[in-house]
Amino acid sequence: MSNMTIHVVQAGETVGSIAESYGVDPARLAADNAVPPSGALAVGQTLVVRFPRQVHAVRAGETLASIAEAYGTTVRRLWQNNWPL
Structure with missing residues (x-):
């Protein structure tokens, strides 16, 4: 799992x-x-940009959007940090 990304300053x-x-x-x-x-x-x-490793056990009814919201991130960032597992 990726735990960092490169950000280009704007x-x-x-x-x-x-x-x-x-x-x-x-x-x-x-x-x-x-x-x-x-x-x-x-x-x-x-x-x-380094991200602390966190593990989340997905519960019934959760979606990428609801998990992203719970962690204060976006669906895109959640996807990028977990693909491929």
């Missing part, structure tokens, strides 16, 4: 906004990429 993004969009800790994102948490990022700069 105009106006900050460590905090990127961390929020992936549901990860901003301090950890900054440390993993050797950038200051409040420092400027360059457009086009790549950041490694």
Whole structure:
């Protein structure tokens, strides 16, 4: 299972906004990429986004959407982080 992705910085993004969009800790994102948490990022700069490994036992009636919502992520991100298993 993949537990990281590469993010290409877009105009106006900050460590905090990127961390929020992936549901990860901003301090950890900054440390993993050797950038200051409040420092400027360059457009086009790549950041490694690491996700903590979590295991979820699917229960009857759950969907990808309901699981993604429960973990504060998107269906797309959930799918990407779990395919292929």
